[in-house]
Amino acid sequence: MKPSVLVYRDIPDDILTRLSAECDVHRVAEIDPDIDPSVKPLLAGADAILGSGGKIDARFLAMAPKLRVASTITVGYDNFDVSALSARNVVLMHTPDVLTETVADATMALVLATARKMIISSERVKRGEWTESITPDWYGCDVHHKTMGIAGMGRIGDALARRAHCGFGMKVLYNARSRHEKTEKAYQAEYRSLNALLAESDFVCITLPLTAETRHLFGREQFEKMKRSAILVNIGRGAVIDEAALAQALKDKTILAAGLDVFEQEPLPPDSPLLSLDNVVLMPHIGSATHETRYAMAACAADNVLRALKGDVSQNCVNPQAQQQ
Numbered sequence: 001m002k003p004s005v006l007v008y009r010d011i012p013d014d015i016l017t018r019l020s021a022e023c024d025v026h027r028v029a030e031i032d033p034d035i036d037p038s039v040k041p042l043l044a045g046a047d048a049i050l051g052s053g054g055k056i057d058a059r060f061l062a063m064a065p066k067l068r069v070a071s072t073i074t075v076g077y078d079n080f081d082v083s084a085l086s087a088r089n090v091v092l093m094h095t096p097d098v099l100t101e102t103v104a105d106a107t108m109a110l111v112l113a114t115a116r117k118m119i120i121s122s123e124r125v126k127r128g129e130w131t132e133s134i135t136p137d138w139y140g141c142d143v144h145h146k147t148m149g150i151a152g153m154g155r156i157g158d159a160l161a162r163r164a165h166c167g168f169g170m171k172v173l174y175n176a177r178s179r180h181e182k183t184e185k186a187y188q189a190e191y192r193s194l195n196a197l198l199a200e201s202d203f204v205c206i207t208l209p210l211t212a213e214t215r216h217l218f219g220r221e222q223f224e225k226m227k228r229s230a231i232l233v234n235i236g237r238g239a240v241i242d243e244a245a246l247a248q249a250l251k252d253k254t255i256l257a258a259g260l261d262v263f264e265q266e267p268l269p270p271d272s273p274l275l276s277l278d279n280v281v282l283m284p285h286i287g288s289a290t291h292e293t294r295y296a297m298a299a300c301a302a303d304n305v306l307r308a309l310k311g312d313v314s315q316n317c318v319n320p321q322a323q324q325q
């Protein structure tokens, strides 16, 4: 009998066909049986799940007694309770590498768009406000040859350091749990404590995952340590920042501006104080959202399912030790 895979996100047809050759594929729009109770029987029979989003914890796992593989079409996996998965011998597969360059591009784009006031300028042009030579209120600030501080130095942090150093002649500082000698050597990146990074950087770019240690790592105290001319960019996870404190800091001009791709609650709620500020650029979590990269992520996640179901967790597995012997 073929293993049963529950797919809870849209994935390209050719990838579904590949999956269907080896598995019984069931497609649902929603993985949470509390939201769509019709998912319950499919979940009860699923050997693997493939998709993104949802809260996959012990309560969810209790409804999926046969589950062996959870494959997320993301690199981040903060919505999974990894200990609960491991306790049940469910392996968690994710999609690192394939999105690194695309997310680093988006981060640099956010840096530039925020510093050079590109979004607000475009809105002003569309409103018919460009009626004479621009005045200094349209001016932004330079990016090239400034100092970029990167919080978190994983694959995306390294790709961002390369862009900043090689493309924009920037000085790169970073903070991470450990030293990254390759990045230091390749891009003359210098390690700093978080406080020193905050004090010295013109651009602070967050590429951190969300964990118990990083939740609300950036709040009022941290914004006060930054330069008043500094720009904060977040491409990691929204809850790494205390968003209410950030909105206040932007309002008070404690820091100059922010460029955000991720939020504590997504989609951003209509009453978010960020929506009424003109010194913030807001993107709807588009870091990896190109046709090419979203295809590559779906293909990677499907291949992860096929390999993991055969017992191969040598690549892209968060908890290989969870594999049932």
Ligand code: 8YV
Pocket (backbone or CB within 6 Å): 052, 053, 073, 074, 075, 076, 077, 099, 285, 287, 288, 289
């Ligand atoms: C995802 C992301 O594409 O991979 C991640 O961790 O944050 C994005 O690239 C997005 O979460 C899909 O919903």
